[in-house]
Amino acid sequence: MSxxxxxxIILVRPQLGxxxxxxxxxxxxxGLTDMRLVAPRDGWxxxxxxxxxxxADVILDNAxxxxxxxxxxxxxxxxxxxxxxxxxMPKPVVTPRVCSAEMHAAIARSERPAxxxxxxxxxxxxxxxxxxxxxLTVPVNPEFGSLNLAQAVIxxxxxxxxxxxxxxxxxxxxxxxxxxxxxxxxxxxxxEAALEGRGFFRSEDRRATQKRMLQNLFHSAGWSTxxxxxxxxxxxxxxxxxxxx
Amino acid sequence: MSxxxxxxIILVRPQLGxxxxxxxxxxxxxGLTDMRLVAPRDGWxxxxxxxxxxxADVILDNAxxxxxxxxxxxxxxxxxxxxxxxxxMPKPVVTPRVCSAEMHAAIARSERPAxxxxxxxxxxxxxxxxxxxxxLTVPVNPEFGSLNLAQAVIxxxxxxxxxxxxxxxxxxxxxxxxxxxxxxxxxxxxxEAALEGRGFFRSEDRRATQKRMLQNLFHSAGWSTxxxxxxxxxxxxxxxxxxxx
Numbered sequence: 001m002s003x004x005x006x007x008x009i010i011l012v013r014p015q016l017g018x019x020x021x022x023x024x025x026x027x028x029x030x031g032l033t034d035m036r037l038v039a040p041r042d043g044w045x046x047x048x049x050x051x052x053x054x055x056a057d058v059i060l061d062n063a064x065x066x067x068x069x070x071x072x073x074x075x076x077x078x079x080x081x082x083x084x085x086x087x088x089m090p091k092p093v094v095t096p097r098v099c100s101a102e103m104h105a106a107i108a109r110s111e112r113p114a115x116x117x118x119x120x121x122x123x124x125x126x127x128x129x130x131x132x133x134x135x136l137t138v139p140v141n142p143e144f145g146s147l148n149l150a151q152a153v154i155x156x157x158x159x160x161x162x163x164x165x166x167x168x169x170x171x172x173x174x175x176x177x178x179x180x181x182x183x184x185x186x187x188x189x190x191x192e193a194a195l196e197g198r199g200f201f202r203s204e205d206r207r208a209t210q211k212r213m214l215q216n217l218f219h220s221a222g223w224s225t226x227x228x229x230x231x232x233x234x235x236x237x238x239x240x241x242x243x244x245x
Numbered sequence: 246m247s248x249x250x251x252x253x254i255i256l257v258r259p260q261l262g263x264x265x266x267x268x269x270x271x272x273x274x275x276g277l278t279d280m281r282l283v284a285p286r287d288g289w290x291x292x293x294x295x296x297x298x299x300x301a302d303v304i305l306d307n308a309x310x311x312x313x314x315x316x317x318x319x320x321x322x323x324x325x326x327x328x329x330x331x332x333x334m335p336k337p338v339v340t341p342r343v344c345s346a347e348m349h350a351a352i353a354r355s356e357r358p359a360x361x362x363x364x365x366x367x368x369x370x371x372x373x374x375x376x377x378x379x380x381l382t383v384p385v386n387p388e389f390g391s392l393n394l395a396q397a398v399i400x401x402x403x404x405x406x407x408x409x410x411x412x413x414x415x416x417x418x419x420x421x422x423x424x425x426x427x428x429x430x431x432x433x434x435x436x437e438a439a440l441e442g443r444g445f446f447r448s449e450d451r452r453a454t455q456k457r458m459l460q461n462l463f464h465s466a467g468w469s470t471x472x473x474x475x476x477x478x479x480x481x482x483x484x485x486x487x488x489x490x
Binding site: 055087090093154172174224227 | 270273275276299301330332336337338339340342343383384385386389390391392393395396399400403406407415417418419420469472
């Protein structure tokens with residue numbers, strides 16, 4: 001039901017087939033599938049699109065082609081125009097993150113949002129933007145704002161996917177778990193005994209400090225059981241008679 | 246001071262000059278300037294990079310070239326490897342959003358973080374990844390994860406910029422402000438009088454409902470003073486004697 005509604009990604013008068021292909025790839029990377037083309041300059045299908053899609057052919061094969069923006073947005077409820085604000089166009093302006101949140105909310109109401117992306121060279125015309133509810137502007141470097149079509153699409157697709165992404169933001173080094181403290185303590189004891197035998201703890205004064213340093217060194221390492229075994233092998237190897245220092 | 250430190254964006258054994266140029270453009274779009282190249286396949290400088298940078302030549306001109314990853318990361322404190330997790334590599338894995346937050350925190354401590362991006366075809370080798378502290382993985386569509394080099398760079402650069410971006414997430418349609426309620430009320434009064442004259446309110450029963458509908462219609466429009474003037478001009482035009490309906 002509502003979860004199968006996808007935002008329509010509408011490329012308005014796109015020029016190069018290669019860029020249509022790259023936009024398709026960017027979409028599929030983040031699970032977007034509803035591509036629409038308004039009056040593509042070189043017709044459709046375009047042989048340059050497939051290779052640039054790098055395997056996202058399913059998006060191109062299912063792309064719908066329209067003569068006008070009006071026809072492309074006919075079944076949509078809210079339309080965003082990807083462009084920079086024009087002071088003469090009285091539209092609210094949102095960031096990709098807000099646009100994504102709004103689109104997910106719309107889809108949850110069984111509505112279909114759409115985003116218009118303009119031609120590579122000129123961007124959306126004022127007549128295109130006038131058909132939109134809201135302007136969508138990526139906050140770029142004010143001294144170098146030069147997003148190409150596929151980059152604009154991928155940033156939006158990424159944000160749309162991030163809004164519902166369930167990836168654990170920080171995954172530990174050892175998915176099967178770090179070693180239990182008993183193993184760390186065993187390692188430290190092993191090392192202390194080895195160092196004791198070699199006269200590492202020269203003065204009784206510094207012994208407590210040095211042992212604390214060893215504790216900090218090893219507990220902060222976050223090693224796995226395997227890595228602790230490796231360290232103990234290293235200690236055994238270094239303390240073997242007739243070898244080492 | 247610390248605010249001038251930039252994360253190092255390190256392209257490891259990049260193959261095509263075009264992709265180096267696109268990565269430079271992606272970096273500058275979001276204000277990143279420290280590009281480093283490790284053993285670029287076709288040497289450096291590469292004549293294909295400039296055109297693809299679309300004006301971000303300053304990044305290419307200042308790119309530093311190294312023979313090894315070790316040399317490229319020598320002055321960095323924390324190194325992220327942009328790749329997917331390899332079960333055999335015991336590294337924590339973070340999302341671009343977490344990586345960005347961590348990098349800003351490192352820079353605030355005057356540290357210099359770095360991110361390694363691998364060659365287009367093969368990605369980073371296990372030896373490259375072993376030099377990193379942490380793996381950075383973009384959560385892509387599990388059925389189609391096909392990010393190219395410049396796309397991976399732009400997503401990271403975008404997140405790094407978003408973490409400190411001050412853009413107002415929703416800007417109103419009228420930066421100079423919507424019209425005050427007095428002007429909306431004046432418009433509604435004007436319209437009611439015009440409709441009254443034309444017999445729009447046919448029954449006394451429905452008059453209250455219809456007037457409430459007019460209030461809702463106009464207060465929700467969020468128009469500017471100029472737009473209210475335009476609406477009043479429309480009403481005057483439609484009620485002019487001998488014209489209109």
